[in-house]
Amino acid sequence: xxxxxxxxxxxxxxEGLSLSFxxxxxxxxxxxxxxxxxxxxxxxxxxxxKTSMFNCISGFYKPQQGSVRFDGRDVxxxxxxxxxxxxxxxxxxxxxxxxxxxxxxxxxxxxxxxxKTGLLQALAYWxxxxxxxxxxxxxxxRRIIDFLEIDHIxxxxxxxxxxxxxxxxxxxxxxAMRPRILLLDEPVAGMNREETEDMARxxxxxxxxxxxxxxMVEHDMxxxxxxxxHVVVLNFGEVIARGLPHEVQADPHVTEAYLxxxxxxxxxxxxxxxxxxxxxxxxxxxRKTREDVA
Amino acid sequence: xxxxTAKHSYQADEALLTTRPxxxxxxxxxxxxxxxxxxLDNYWLYLACLVAINVASATGLNILTGYTGxxxxxxxxxxxxxxxxxxxxxxxxxxxxxxxxxxxxxIAAAVGIVVGIPSLRVKGLYLAIATIAASFILHFIFVxxxxxxxxxxxxxxxxxxxxxxxxxEYQQLYxxxxxxxxxxxxxxxxxxxxxxxxxxxxxxxxDISAEVLGISLLRYKLMSFAISSFYAGVAGGMWAYFFRxxxxxxxxxxxxxxxxxxxxxxxxGTILGGILGAVFMTLxxxxxxxxxxxxxxxxxxxxxxxxxxRTIVFGLLIVGFLIFEPKxxxxxxxxxxxxxxxxxxxK
Numbered sequence: 001x002x003x004x005x006x007x008x009x010x011x012x013x014x015e016g017l018s019l020s021f022x023x024x025x026x027x028x029x030x031x032x033x034x035x036x037x038x039x040x041x042x043x044x045x046x047x048x049x050k051t052s053m054f055n056c057i058s059g060f061y062k063p064q065q066g067s068v069r070f071d072g073r074d075v076x077x078x079x080x081x082x083x084x085x086x087x088x089x090x091x092x093x094x095x096x097x098x099x100x101x102x103x104x105x106x107x108x109x110x111x112x113x114x115x116k117t118g119l120l121q122a123l124a125y126w127x128x129x130x131x132x133x134x135x136x137x138x139x140x141x142r143r144i145i146d147f148l149e150i151d152h153i154x155x156x157x158x159x160x161x162x163x164x165x166x167x168x169x170x171x172x173x174x175x176a177m178r179p180r181i182l183l184l185d186e187p188v189a190g191m192n193r194e195e196t197e198d199m200a201r202x203x204x205x206x207x208x209x210x211x212x213x214x215x216m217v218e219h220d221m222x223x224x225x226x227x228x229x230h231v232v233v234l235n236f237g238e239v240i241a242r243g244l245p246h247e248v249q250a251d252p253h254v255t256e257a258y259l260x261x262x263x264x265x266x267x268x269x270x271x272x273x274x275x276x277x278x279x280x281x282x283x284x285x286x287r288k289t290r291e292d293v294a
Numbered sequence: 295x296x297x298x299t300a301k302h303s304y305q306a307d308e309a310l311l312t313t314r315p316x317x318x319x320x321x322x323x324x325x326x327x328x329x330x331x332x333x334l335d336n337y338w339l340y341l342a343c344l345v346a347i348n349v350a351s352a353t354g355l356n357i358l359t360g361y362t363g364x365x366x367x368x369x370x371x372x373x374x375x376x377x378x379x380x381x382x383x384x385x386x387x388x389x390x391x392x393x394x395x396x397x398x399x400x401i402a403a404a405v406g407i408v409v410g411i412p413s414l415r416v417k418g419l420y421l422a423i424a425t426i427a428a429s430f431i432l433h434f435i436f437v438x439x440x441x442x443x444x445x446x447x448x449x450x451x452x453x454x455x456x457x458x459x460x461x462x463e464y465q466q467l468y469x470x471x472x473x474x475x476x477x478x479x480x481x482x483x484x485x486x487x488x489x490x491x492x493x494x495x496x497x498x499x500x501d502i503s504a505e506v507l508g509i510s511l512l513r514y515k516l517m518s519f520a521i522s523s524f525y526a527g528v529a530g531g532m533w534a535y536f537f538r539x540x541x542x543x544x545x546x547x548x549x550x551x552x553x554x555x556x557x558x559x560x561x562x563g564t565i566l567g568g569i570l571g572a573v574f575m576t577l578x579x580x581x582x583x584x585x586x587x588x589x590x591x592x593x594x595x596x597x598x599x600x601x602x603x604r605t606i607v608f609g610l611l612i613v614g615f616l617i618f619e620p621k622x623x624x625x626x627x628x629x630x631x632x633x634x635x636x637x638x639x640x641k
Binding site: 058060079080081084085090092096097098099100101105108109110111112113114115117118119121122123124125129130133134137138141173177 | 485487490493495503
C-alpha cells in the first residue's frame with residue numbers, strides 16, 4: 001500500500017492440487033489461475049471442496065500433490081505466518097474476529113506481520129515502537145476505517161456488533177494485512193439483501209481502489225454473477241467449468257452439478273463410475289456417460 | 295459529569311490515562327505512595343513491601359494466564375528460581391543487588407521458556423498439570439542441588455546494600471520495591487499498546503486466526519512464558535532480599551494457587567486486575583485479623599474462637615467473587631467509572 005515494490009495485485013496459480021483425508025478425496029487434481037487484479041469466484045455445491053481449497057491456499061492443509069504458486073513462487077509448503085508476510089489475507093466463513101478486543105485493535109492486529117517492534121521496545125513503549133503504532137493508527141483511520149464506513153464503532157468490543165458489521169470488520173482486518181491477494185470465504189453468508197449489497201460494493205471498491213487480487217468462495221449466485229470477472233466451478237473435488245460468469249451460468253455441467261440432470265439412468269451410471277476404479281477423472285467419465293445416455 | 299473526550303492527536307487517544315479524572319486519581323495515588331513510608335508504622339510497611347512483591351508476580355501471571363490464555367500453576371516455582379539466583383549471586387559474587395534482581399529475572403525467564411514448551415501442544419487444564427509437574431521437578435532440584443541451593447537448610451542472605459548502606463529496615467526496602475514494581479506494571483501496560491500485547495490477546499481469543507494474521511504461536515507463547523517468569527523471578531528476588539532466607543519450602547505450591555486466585559479475584563486480562571487481586575489477597579486476611587482484634591473486648595475468647603473462622607470468611611469472599619463478580623474487582627472499578635461519567639444525571 002505504501003511502497004510500490006511490495007504491493008500490487010498478485011498472480012495465484014493452483015496446479016494439479018490433490019488432497020485426501022484418509023480415503024476421502026477432497027480435491028482431485030484441481031488447477032486454476034487467479035489473474036492479477038481480478039475478482040475470481042470459486043463456487044460449487046456443498047461438499048465440493050471449496051473450503052478445502054481455501055485451506056490449502058492459506059496453508060492450513062498440506063496437499064498431497066500439486067502446487068500453489070504465488071507470482072510464480074511455490075508456496076505449497078509454507079506456514080500461514082510466512083504466507084501472511086508475503087501478502088496472503090483471508091476472512092473466515094464463520095467470523096474469526098478476536099471477541100475480547102475492540103474493532104480498532106482487531107484491525108491493528110492485521111498489520112502484525114509487517115511491524116517490527118520487539119519485546120523490549122514494547123515494554124518501554126519508546127521511540128520507534130511508539131512511532132510505528134502512531135503511523136499504523138493514522139493509516140488505519142485514513143485508509144480503512146473511513147473506507148469501510150466503520151468510524152462509529154471503532155472503540156466498541158467486537159462481540160457487541162451485528163453480524164453484518166462483524167463481517168465488515170473482518171474485511172477491514174484483512175485489508176490491514178497489506179494484502180496482495182484477498183481470500184474471502186463466504187463474505188455475505190447469512191446477510192440480508194441490504195448488507196449483501198453493501199458488502200458487494202466494498203469488495204468492488206477494494207478491487208478498484210486497492211488493486212488487490214480477490215478470490216472468494218460464495219453461495220449467493222446473484223452476487224457472484226454481478227461482481228466476479230471469472231468463475232471456477234468445483235464439484236466432487238474437481239473443476240467442472242470455468243469462465244466468465246454468463247458462460248458458466250449457461251454451462252450444462254454446472255446446472256447438472258447443482259440441480260442434477262433429471263435423468264435417473266445418468267445418475268445410476270455416475271454412481272457406478274464413482275464406485276469403480278479410482279481413476280481421478282470421474283467428471284470426464286460423467287460427461288461421457290451422459291452423452292452415451294443422450 | 296463527563297460530556298466527551300475530544301482529542302487532537304492519535305497519541306493523546308492512545309495514552310494510558312485518557313481523561314482528566316484518571317490523571318488526577320493517578321497523581322493522588324502516586325503522591326500517597328510517596329508519603330506512605332513516612333506515615334505508616336513498621337507493621338504496615340512490612341505489608342506494603344509484601345504487597346509490592348505480590349503485585350509484581352501477579353502482574354506477570356496475568357500476562358501469561360489473563361492475556362495469553364495459558365493457565366500456569368508454576369508462578370511460585372519461577373519466583374523460587376529468581377530467589378535462589380539472587381541469593382547465590384549475593385553470597386558468592388557480591389554483585390550489586392539491582393543486577394542480581396535482573397539476573398534472577400533472566401534465569402527465571404529461561405526456565406519459564408523451557409517449562410512453556412508443552413504449551414505448544416496442550417492447553418487449559420492439561421497445561422496447568424504440566425506446569426504443576428514442572429514446579430515439583432524444580433522443588434526436587436532445590437532440595438538436591440546442594441552446592442548451589444544448600445539443600446533443605448537453604449540460603450541465608452546478607453542484606454542488599456545501596457552505596458554501602460545495608461537495606462535492612464522495611465522503610466528502606468519499600469523505597470526499592472515500590473519503584474521496581476511500578477516500573478514493571480508500567481511495562482506490562484505498555485506491552486498491551488503494541489503488536490506484542492495484541493498478539494498475546496489474539497492467541498487467547500482465537501489461535502487459528504492469529505496464525506493466519508502472521509502471528510507465530512511458537513514464538514509468542516514462549517515469549518509470554520518468558521515475560522511472565524521474568525516478572526516472577528524479579529519478584530522472587532525481592533522476596534529473597536525481604537525475608538533474607540530462601541529454602542525449598544519458601545515457595546510452596548499453594549503460593550502458585552494464591553497468584554492464580556489473585557488474578558481471578560482481581561480480573562483476568564486487565565492490568566488493574568493483577569494489582570487489585572494481589573492487594574486483596576495479601577491484605578484481606580490481615581484486615582480480618584484486625585476485625586477479630588476489635589471483637590476481643592466484646593467476645594473475650596474471640597482470638598481462639600474466630601481464627602479458624604477467618605480462613606472460612608476469606609474462602610467465602612473468594613467464592614462470592616467468582617459468583618457475583620466473575621470479571622473481578624477491576625470490573626467494579628470500571629462500573630463505578632461509568633456511573634460517575636453520567637453522575638448526577640443518572641439514577
